[in-house]
Amino acid sequence: MTRVGVVGASGYTGGELLRILATHPEVEVSYATSREYAGKPLTAIHPHFRGFFEKLKFSQLSLDTLASQCDLVFVNTPHGVSSSLVPKILDMGLKVIDLSADFRLKNPADYRVWYDMEHPAPDLLAKAVYGLPELHREEIRTAQLVACPGCNSTAALIALLPAVESRIIELERISVDVKVGSSEAGIKASLGTHHPERANVIRPYDVTGHRHVAEIEQELQALAGRKIAVGMVPHAVGSVRGALATVHAWLSGDGVDEQEVWRIYARRYGREPFVRIVRGAPFRYPDPKYVLGSNFADVGFGVESRIGRVALMAAIDNLMKGAAGQAVQCMNLVLGLDETTGLRYPPLRPA
Numbered sequence: 001m002t003r004v005g006v007v008g009a010s011g012y013t014g015g016e017l018l019r020i021l022a023t024h025p026e027v028e029v030s031y032a033t034s035r036e037y038a039g040k041p042l043t044a045i046h047p048h049f050r051g052f053f054e055k056l057k058f059s060q061l062s063l064d065t066l067a068s069q070c071d072l073v074f075v076n077t078p079h080g081v082s083s084s085l086v087p088k089i090l091d092m093g094l095k096v097i098d099l100s101a102d103f104r105l106k107n108p109a110d111y112r113v114w115y116d117m118e119h120p121a122p123d124l125l126a127k128a129v130y131g132l133p134e135l136h137r138e139e140i141r142t143a144q145l146v147a148c149p150g151c152n153s154t155a156a157l158i159a160l161l162p163a164v165e166s167r168i169i170e171l172e173r174i175s176v177d178v179k180v181g182s183s184e185a186g187i188k189a190s191l192g193t194h195h196p197e198r199a200n201v202i203r204p205y206d207v208t209g210h211r212h213v214a215e216i217e218q219e220l221q222a223l224a225g226r227k228i229a230v231g232m233v234p235h236a237v238g239s240v241r242g243a244l245a246t247v248h249a250w251l252s253g254d255g256v257d258e259q260e261v262w263r264i265y266a267r268r269y270g271r272e273p274f275v276r277i278v279r280g281a282p283f284r285y286p287d288p289k290y291v292l293g294s295n296f297a298d299v300g301f302g303v304e305s306r307i308g309r310v311a312l313m314a315a316i317d318n319l320m321k322g323a324a325g326q327a328v329q330c331m332n333l334v335l336g337l338d339e340t341t342g343l344r345y346p347p348l349r350p351a
């Protein structure tokens, strides 16, 4: 059994990781940290774990204990915190899967621009592997540090990868619209996220320059070998979980019809264990409602030949394929396990 630590285990992604790892056959959770709940059982903040993890309590983070009790560590802290913690954990010889934004960008100058601070460990940016298995599977297998993508970025990239790889769309102006549920904002309430303000909203935010644009452009540019411009408008919506990315793009030539897009997506994703193409009854397009609680990304598209436009969509559960599920998928690869271990179950319905 691999011994796994969860740093930042009292939040939503930490809780979702623990939920998956509770029944994962190849790992055991040996350490879970929280400053606020140290010394208390996991049920103090995660009531759904009654009957699970009965011997485990939250601990204050101690690097010495981490080194002696863990082989691999998930880090679920806010950006700016991960960047100072992760180098110390790596120095102790542990493998790290970081869910924050701190190691996603390759270029320290980009980190400075998008995150308004100097990166404290710029040398690690080149070594970190962007944790999207559909794009970097082989590199993830040998990574010491995996930087898991953001949830909006995961949905946008999965919607876009086949279209960009096959160059069926214009790369100069890609527009992404994301709707995302409230759990994206983490467990602590703020004016914008507590229930009376957040319930039933369809609220655009960061409509120019959302930080996830940086990693989407980085990954698409590496794929296409040229500059790509992406605009993104995220919307906070009333659901708790789920993210839907709808990409508006323009076909780069005539003659690409829906059948051709289908062939391209089916070829690209046919062997991906967690990507499903949606086409047909009862619902024609991806909907986060039908991936909730699972690691699946549902992908779909529509072509409007009259004006040469294509709509590309991907629906995920932001806490699963957008965070903890994808992190476990990466962990499986790092540990040389079947990628689907502990993750192969259908979504909840109704939810």
Ligand SMILES: NC(=O)c1ccc[n+]([C@@H]2O[C@H](COP(=O)([O-])OP(=O)(O)OC[C@H]3O[C@@H](n4cnc5c(N)ncnc54)[C@H](OP(=O)(O)O)[C@@H]3O)[C@@H](O)[C@H]2O)c1
Pocket (backbone or CB within 6 Å): 007, 008, 009, 010, 011, 012, 013, 014, 033, 034, 035, 036, 037, 061, 076, 077, 078, 079, 081, 099, 100, 101, 149, 150, 151, 183, 184, 185, 186, 187, 188, 318, 319, 322, 323
């Ligand atoms: N929510 C999502 O859908 C989502 C998706 C993808 C990626 N992410 C990223 O994943 C990370 C965690 O997100 P989340 O939604 O789980 O946030 P969260 O619910 O706010 O949880 C944050 C966790 O980090 C701990 N923490 C905060 N500051 C800390 C510090 N200075 N030192 C040590 N521990 C600290 C908190 O525990 P204590 O305060 O008790 O110590 C808590 O366990 C963030 O970087 C986020 O951007 C989130």
